[in-house]
Amino acid sequence: xxxxxxxxxxxxxxxxxxxxxxxxxxxxxxxxxxxxxxxxxxxxxxxxxxxxxxxxxxxxxxxxxxxxxxxxxxxxxxxxxxxxxxxxxxxxxxxxxxxxxxxxxxxxxxxxxxx
Amino acid sequence: xxxxxxxxxxxxxxxxxxxxxxxxxxxxxxxxxxxxxxxxxxxxxxxxxxxxxxxxxxxxxxxxxxxxxxxxxxxxxxxxxxxxxxxxxxxxxxxxxxxxxxxxxxxxxxxxxx
Numbered sequence: 001x002x003x004x005x006x007x008x009x010x011x012x013x014x015x016x017x018x019x020x021x022x023x024x025x026x027x028x029x030x031x032x033x034x035x036x037x038x039x040x041x042x043x044x045x046x047x048x049x050x051x052x053x054x055x056x057x058x059x060x061x062x063x064x065x066x067x068x069x070x071x072x073x074x075x076x077x078x079x080x081x082x083x084x085x086x087x088x089x090x091x092x093x094x095x096x097x098x099x100x101x102x103x104x105x106x107x108x109x110x111x112x113x114x115x
Numbered sequence: 116x117x118x119x120x121x122x123x124x125x126x127x128x129x130x131x132x133x134x135x136x137x138x139x140x141x142x143x144x145x146x147x148x149x150x151x152x153x154x155x156x157x158x159x160x161x162x163x164x165x166x167x168x169x170x171x172x173x174x175x176x177x178x179x180x181x182x183x184x185x186x187x188x189x190x191x192x193x194x195x196x197x198x199x200x201x202x203x204x205x206x207x208x209x210x211x212x213x214x215x216x217x218x219x220x221x222x223x224x225x226x227x228x229x
Contacts, residue, residue: 032215043119043206043222044158051215090158094216100146100170102160103218 002026004091006106013081014114021076021109023091031093033074034103035065038088047089050074061085086113117141119221121207127227128197136192136224138207147190148208148218149182151175158206164190197228 003026013019025031032051036044048059055067065076074091088110092103120139128134140147149161162172164182179195190209194201204225208218 034217036220044208044220046217046219049215049217092158096216099216100148100163100165100210101216102148102150102163102171102173103158104160105158107157 002028002093002095002104004093004104004106006089006091006109008109009107010110010112012112012114015083016080019076019078019081019085019111021089021091021111023074023076023106024072025074025091025093026072028093028095031074031095033065033067034092035059035063035074035076036090036092037061038090038108040087044090047076081111081113083113083115086111119207119209119219121205121221121224123224124222125225125227127229130199130228131196134194134197134226136194136205136207136226138190138192138221139188140190140207140209141211141219142188144209144211144219146170146210146212146216146218147182147184148210149192150206150208150220151203152206152223153200153203161192194226197226199228202226202228 005024034049035047047063050057050067058064088108090108091106094101122137147164152158162176163170181193183191204223206223207221210218
């Protein structure tokens with residue numbers, strides 16, 4: 001069965017510091033990987049996605065993620081966080097690029113920004 | 116920028132009552148989804164819908180749930196007889212053909228069953 005692991009439940013980072021949120025997915029030949037962000041009381045906003053090609057993908061709000069097949073990972077990074085980045089971050093995977101397959105989500109990482 | 120909308124934003128109901136959650140997907144999208152998120156837990160897939168029929172469903176999506184696209188714009192999730200454990204945030208999503216199945220989510224409906 002598909003699974004996604006986000007090993008960090010909470011992460012606290014100082015404003016201006018760099019950030020890396022970890023995500024590991026269960027093995028699959030062709031994973032389609034996504035990061036979503038959920039601000040308090042809000043829906044899920046797509047940050048970025050990876051299907052194929054360049055393993056470093058850029059997203060909105062200055063985020064990027066790197067796909068590493070050998071490690072089954074798709075970690076999210078940002079060089080300098082802002083207080084507005086405080087939110088819940090979800091990694092998700094599907095194993096087909098078409099059709100109506102549902103996404104499998106990780107449990108999320110709650111990001112806290114210290115002033 | 117087009118977005119998925121959901122109504123109502125909050126709903127409180129009594130156990131055993133029927134509820135209908137409504138969604139308007141992005142207009143040129145063909146695939147529609149419902150997910151739920153119990154408080155403090157991860158987002159879970161319920162069902163997907165394409166070409167006026169269910170395409171895939173999870174084990175959570177039992178006989179008390181149903182989905183419908185009653186017209187060209189709305190997509191609904193009905194819970195026939197609500198239970199306390201149905202209390203959750205319910206998200207609708209939609210995706211276009213191609214684009215790697217990228218799903219765009221609505222703001223959610225928070226359902227509280229008393």
